[in-house]
Amino acid sequence: TNQRAFNFNAGPSALPLGVLQTAQEQLVNFNNTGMSIMELSHRSKDFEQVHNEAIARLRTLYAVPDNYEIIFLQGGASLQFSMIPMNFLQQDGQADYILTGVWSEKALAEAKLFGTPVVAASTKDHHYKHIPAIDELNLNDAAAYVHITTNNTIYGTQWKEFPATTAPLIADMSSDILSTPIDINKFGLIYAGAQKNLGPSGVTVVIIRKDLLDKANTHIPTMLKYSTFTENNSLYNTPPTFGIYMLGEVLKWVEAQGGLEKIAAHNEAKAKLIYDAIDESNSFYVGHADKESRSLMNITFRLADEELEKQFLAEAKEAGFVGLNGHRSVGGCRASTYNAVPYATCKALADFMVQFQAKH
Numbered sequence: 001t002n003q004r005a006f007n008f009n010a011g012p013s014a015l016p017l018g019v020l021q022t023a024q025e026q027l028v029n030f031n032n033t034g035m036s037i038m039e040l041s042h043r044s045k046d047f048e049q050v051h052n053e054a055i056a057r058l059r060t061l062y063a064v065p066d067n068y069e070i071i072f073l074q075g076g077a078s079l080q081f082s083m084i085p086m087n088f089l090q091q092d093g094q095a096d097y098i099l100t101g102v103w104s105e106k107a108l109a110e111a112k113l114f115g116t117p118v119v120a121a122s123t124k125d126h127h128y129k130h131i132p133a134i135d136e137l138n139l140n141d142a143a144a145y146v147h148i149t150t151n152n153t154i155y156g157t158q159w160k161e162f163p164a165t166t167a168p169l170i171a172d173m174s175s176d177i178l179s180t181p182i183d184i185n186k187f188g189l190i191y192a193g194a195q196k197n198l199g200p201s202g203v204t205v206v207i208i209r210k211d212l213l214d215k216a217n218t219h220i221p222t223m224l225k226y227s228t229f230t231e232n233n234s235l236y237n238t239p240p241t242f243g244i245y246m247l248g249e250v251l252k253w254v255e256a257q258g259g260l261e262k263i264a265a266h267n268e269a270k271a272k273l274i275y276d277a278i279d280e281s282n283s284f285y286v287g288h289a290d291k292e293s294r295s296l297m298n299i300t301f302r303l304a305d306e307e308l309e310k311q312f313l314a315e316a317k318e319a320g321f322v323g324l325n326g327h328r329s330v331g332g333c334r335a336s337t338y339n340a341v342p343y344a345t346c347k348a349l350a351d352f353m354v355q356f357q358a359k360h
């Protein structure tokens with residue numbers, strides 16, 4: 001039997017069952033090579049095909065224009081916090097950072113090691129309950145770049161529209177990449193760790209506009225230069241081959257769902273189930289995020305007190321729900337409803353929330 005958990009983990013998180021089953025079938029003999037994908041040379045034809053197809057699929061799904069490169073890196077989104085200023089910030093240079101949560105704060109802290117980042121807007125005083133309005137951003141047109149976090153995994157907020165910036169817009173999309181169609185042309189660079197919507201941890205996807213590469217700093221370590229990866233099709237050294245294979249399978253799954261429009265509609269319907277349970281609870285459940293800023297990927301809420309929250313989490317666990325604890329820095333509850341979390345799983349949680357409320 002296939003006893004799948006009701007998995008609401010924030011990342012690593014649920015993967016499509018069909019993808020896992022394909023990986024299982026192919027695990028010991030990939031494409032009649034007599035080897036696992038993990039045992040193939042990264043220079044072999046079989047692997048190169050997997051690698052290039054994954055890049056091509058991502059390019060097609062997001063309609064990535066020709067003046068952008070798609071590369072695969074390691075080190076997680078966290079290494080991007082450092083690589084971005086290392087590549088694009090001069091010591092006396094300025095970059096704008098918009099703070100919408102702990103992950104943007106971490107990105108800012110790394111930039112301080114390389115130049116002079118400026119906080120162009122912050123919602124920290126409001127406990128990161130909302131995304132600043134576009135006209136509240138204090139942007140400097142001469143900045144090296146503007147950095148945003150499109151989805152705030154911990155607080156459950158998400159940008160709904162993006163500013164048209166003069167400086168290149170750089171976005172951490174770790175927790176909402178491929179969840180909805182976006183216009184890539186608005187961005188200079190997009191990055192995301194794979195372990196939420198794209199596959200297993202270990203691969204970081206970067207989509208970078210080519211002109212940024214020409215302006216990049218050169219006196220930095222080879223492995224931390226974007227150009228090392230763009231110039232070698234992400235095969236300068238051994239890439240995370242299994243993760244790239246899994247990413248490719250997840251992208252096939254996204255195509256089979258009907259692409260990003262369909263995925264977005266599905267995500268909206270899923271999130272609505274749980275937000276409705278919150279909104280119709282007479283404040284038994286209280287959402288953390290302001291309604292206009294609510295994330296469709298991470299749904300954060302609290303109950304009346306910590307005792308009741310503990311009980312909710314304990315009973316939820318008993319009922320087979322996984323990963324509903326809020327991030328350790330904020331507490332409360334969080335349901336992460338990434339692409340691969342099924343509608344039925346969200347429905348089960350919404351029903352559970354209603355039942356729990358009725359009981360208490």
Ligand code: PMP
Binds near residue numbers: 103149151
């Ligand atoms: N940015 C965001 C928005 C995240 O959610 C996370 C991880 N949860 C990170 C960055 C850090 O990612 P990684 O663990 O891949 O370094």
